Amino acid sequence: MRLSDKIAPSFERIGGVYALPVILMIVALPLVGSLSSWVTLTVAGLAMGMMIFLMASGLSLVFGLMNVLNFGHSAFISFGAFIAASVLTGLSAWVGAHSLGFNLLALFAAIGAASLFGLVAGIVFEYLIIRPVAGDHLRQILITMGALIVSEELVRAIWGDNPITVARPAALNGIFVIGGASIEIYRVFAFCLGLAVFVGLYLVLNRTRIGLLIRAGVENREMVEALGFRIERLFVGVFMLGSALAAMGGAMWAGYQGTITGSLGSEMLILITIVVIIGGLGSIEGSLLGALLVGLLGNYVAFLFPKLSLASNMLLMMAVLLWRPWGLKPAVKS
Amino acid sequence: MTDTAAERDLPSTAACARPTAGGVALFSVIAVIGLLLLFAPFVFSDVRSTQVAARICVFVVLAASYDLLIGYTGIVSFAHTMFFGMGAYGAAMGLKFGGADWGHLLLGSVGGVLAAAVLAVLIGLLSLRVKALFFAMVTLAAGSVMMVLASQLTSLTGGEDGLVYSTPRLFKPAMKLVTNADGEAARLFGVPLDGRLALYYFVFIVCLVVFVLLARIVRSPLGTVLEAIRENELRAEAIGYRVVAYRTAVFVIAAVAAAVAGVVWAVWLRYTGPDTTLSFDIMIDILLMVVIGGMGTMYGAIIGVVVMSLAQSYLKDLMSAAAGATSGVPILPHLLDPDRWPLWLGLLFILLVLFFPAGIAGTLMKKGSRS
Numbered sequence: 001m002r003l004s005d006k007i008a009p010s011f012e013r014i015g016g017v018y019a020l021p022v023i024l025m026i027v028a029l030p031l032v033g034s035l036s037s038w039v040t041l042t043v044a045g046l047a048m049g050m051m052i053f054l055m056a057s058g059l060s061l062v063f064g065l066m067n068v069l070n071f072g073h074s075a076f077i078s079f080g081a082f083i084a085a086s087v088l089t090g091l092s093a094w095v096g097a098h099s100l101g102f103n104l105l106a107l108f109a110a111i112g113a114a115s116l117f118g119l120v121a122g123i124v125f126e127y128l129i130i131r132p133v134a135g136d137h138l139r140q141i142l143i144t145m146g147a148l149i150v151s152e153e154l155v156r157a158i159w160g161d162n163p164i165t166v167a168r169p170a171a172l173n174g175i176f177v178i179g180g181a182s183i184e185i186y187r188v189f190a191f192c193l194g195l196a197v198f199v200g201l202y203l204v205l206n207r208t209r210i211g212l213l214i215r216a217g218v219e220n221r222e223m224v225e226a227l228g229f230r231i232e233r234l235f236v237g238v239f240m241l242g243s244a245l246a247a248m249g250g251a252m253w254a255g256y257q258g259t260i261t262g263s264l265g266s267e268m269l270i271l272i273t274i275v276v277i278i279g280g281l282g283s284i285e286g287s288l289l290g291a292l293l294v295g296l297l298g299n300y301v302a303f304l305f306p307k308l309s310l311a312s313n314m315l316l317m318m319a320v321l322l323w324r325p326w327g328l329k330p331a332v333k334s
Numbered sequence: 335m336t337d338t339a340a341e342r343d344l345p346s347t348a349a350c351a352r353p354t355a356g357g358v359a360l361f362s363v364i365a366v367i368g369l370l371l372l373f374a375p376f377v378f379s380d381v382r383s384t385q386v387a388a389r390i391c392v393f394v395v396l397a398a399s400y401d402l403l404i405g406y407t408g409i410v411s412f413a414h415t416m417f418f419g420m421g422a423y424g425a426a427m428g429l430k431f432g433g434a435d436w437g438h439l440l441l442g443s444v445g446g447v448l449a450a451a452v453l454a455v456l457i458g459l460l461s462l463r464v465k466a467l468f469f470a471m472v473t474l475a476a477g478s479v480m481m482v483l484a485s486q487l488t489s490l491t492g493g494e495d496g497l498v499y500s501t502p503r504l505f506k507p508a509m510k511l512v513t514n515a516d517g518e519a520a521r522l523f524g525v526p527l528d529g530r531l532a533l534y535y536f537v538f539i540v541c542l543v544v545f546v547l548l549a550r551i552v553r554s555p556l557g558t559v560l561e562a563i564r565e566n567e568l569r570a571e572a573i574g575y576r577v578v579a580y581r582t583a584v585f586v587i588a589a590v591a592a593a594v595a596g597v598v599w600a601v602w603l604r605y606t607g608p609d610t611t612l613s614f615d616i617m618i619d620i621l622l623m624v625v626i627g628g629m630g631t632m633y634g635a636i637i638g639v640v641v642m643s644l645a646q647s648y649l650k651d652l653m654s655a656a657a658g659a660t661s662g663v664p665i666l667p668h669l670l671d672p673d674r675w676p677l678w679l680g681l682l683f684i685l686l687v688l689f690f691p692a693g694i695a696g697t698l699m700k701k702g703s704r705s
Binding site: 069129132133137138139141142143145146147149150152153154156157161266269270273274276277281307311313314317318321322325 | 404408410460468470471472474475476478479482483486614618621625629669671673674676677679680681683684687688691
């Protein structure tokens with residue numbers, strides 16, 4: 001009996017691939033050494049992972065439902081980030097106020113504006129770019145790439161070539177200290193928001209009739225259509241949702257980074273691509289797993305081996321692909 | 335969910351063999367371009383035009399090898415600049431750390447090309463089994479990591495600054511190929527026969543050889559198998575062709591061609607850095623060139639590269655003029671700013687993919703057969 005066969009049952013018992021982020025955290029603890037830095041790194045990794053999840057989940061869902069790989073997805077991230085930055089600048093009185101209420105109001109206005117843009121732009125994008133080339137993978141890849149170029153240039157034309165500083169609400173700017181570990185409030189907020197979105201998505205997908213149809217569509221589109229459901233409409237809805245989530249993730253990312261540049265979109269494209277590959281296409285659980293692994297590993301590696309930090313995502317992706325060529329938790333197996 | 339994409343718009347090699355009115359026009363344009371490139375140092379006297387001609391030569395090889403993937407086999411890879419860069423960095427390291435002689439140039443080049451081939455085999459076997467979309471994503475990630483590596487391994491690659499080195503003596507401007515009575519470089523039609531000329535013809539000949547080889551490959555039985563795989567993967571597999579092996583082979587061939595182009599580019603520029611070889615912008619350029627020229631035509635690559643190169647130099651001038659003319663209008667000058675030229679190129683690209691998926695060459699070739 002090979003070693004892997006012996007490990008497999010106990011690995012499945014502790015939660016299978018879902019246990020990977022936890023295993024990663026446990027392995028990192030002795031390597032990092034001090035508990036307080038470990039807590040800081042873990043919180044940073046989880047927050048980053050949740051923001052990446054927001055951006056990646058739409059890409060994965062759209063692929064799962066319609067077999068459409070939208071390289072233009074990161075355009076929504078970019079627009080979301082810049083719109084949020086503009087809204088926060090416009091509401092600078094609220095952002096700077098020493099009142100949690102106004103601070104949160106400004107942040108929610110920024111996130112809301114970004115998400116609303118994602119919803120509206122999603123319809124337009126789907127109608128103009130995705131629909132005309134339905135079913136043709138090659139042209140799909142090409143045209144969404146073209147759309148990414150155009151939208152990046154539009155971002156640069158509107159907001160300029162120079163990096164933009166994002167004002168972060170005063171109340172979310174600080175840190176608090178627990179047992180020697182300093183934790184940024186914004187990261188906790190990002191984590192909670194991401195978790196709320198995940199739970200919401202999970203409940204919609206698994207507990208509602210629409211979710212049932214979406215999952216059925218991912219599984220076998222023709223059959224759902226044959227039963228008389230208009231999967232096209234469902235798809236437009238999912239596409240809008242995915243775009244809005246990407247814009248929301250972009251808005252959160254803008255606040256997290258502090259400064260954003262016009263190349264944000266293509267930078268994030270690589271990251272969310274890696275996340276979706278690791279997680280497996282078509283499932284939000286997979287996206288969450290991939291995003292958390294990338295976020296955590298990125299932070300640990302940056303602390304332990306700064307030189308390796310940029311290559312860590314690629315190494316992780318290669319390891320996962322060697323182990324599970326379809327990703328950790330794919331919804332589509334074909 | 336099969337990968338039998340509706341690529342019937344792409345012309346097959348059989349259609350290329352039948353001369354059509356559009357086809358004749360196309361091949362005369364290509365012949366003119368070829369002649370211009372052949373006599374470039376004599377036709378265009380200034381340095382900048384020779385630079386453009388050399389760039390066109392190198393990118394024709396890059397675009398043609400990419401067309402072999404995307405147009406003939408239906409593989410979408412975003413790692414083509416990675417192989418281009420490996421060839422370039424191989425030659426650059428050989429010349430920089432070994433010395434400016436032929437031995438080290440050869441050593442570095444062979445090293446770079448071999449590394450590209452090995453990496454292509456690994457990526458191919460690892461991920462060409464799966465869907466086209468998945469492969470596109472894997473290569474996208476791999477290409478970006480290579481870019482990061484090149485800018486991080488400063489001691490080896492010079493980081494963001496890149497490597498500056500000198501080339502073998504034959505290519506130095508001071509080198510005299512033929513001396514006249516005064517001991518200066520002899521002139522032919524007013525052009526000095528010096529190292530610059532030798533360098534240009536080195537670039538031209540290597541690129542020509544690689545291009546002819548690529549054009550030969552698509553006409554060979556191998557090319558026919560590749561098209562079979564593109565049109566219907568399952569059927570090709572059922573007839574008995576091992577699709578993964580063929581795909582990997584073609585991926586390796588394309589990678590080697592790109593790496594050779596990289597070597598030539600490195601020798602021509604005497605400089606290799608992330609921006610000249612590995613950047614994602616170059617990848618986008620290659621993609622645009624192949625799609626504009628016409629996927630699956632090989633000669634389309636030449637048209638695409640020339641159109642893009644001309645657009646890159648002249649579109650900017652046109653746009654700055656337009657931006658000046660519309661300076662009173664609110665947003666328009668920003669959109670017409672010369673730095674925004676990728677915006678218009680991107681729009682053109684989208685329109686081409688939507689309405690002329692066969693590109694310039696493909697559309698032209700169909701033209702004659704229809705009328």
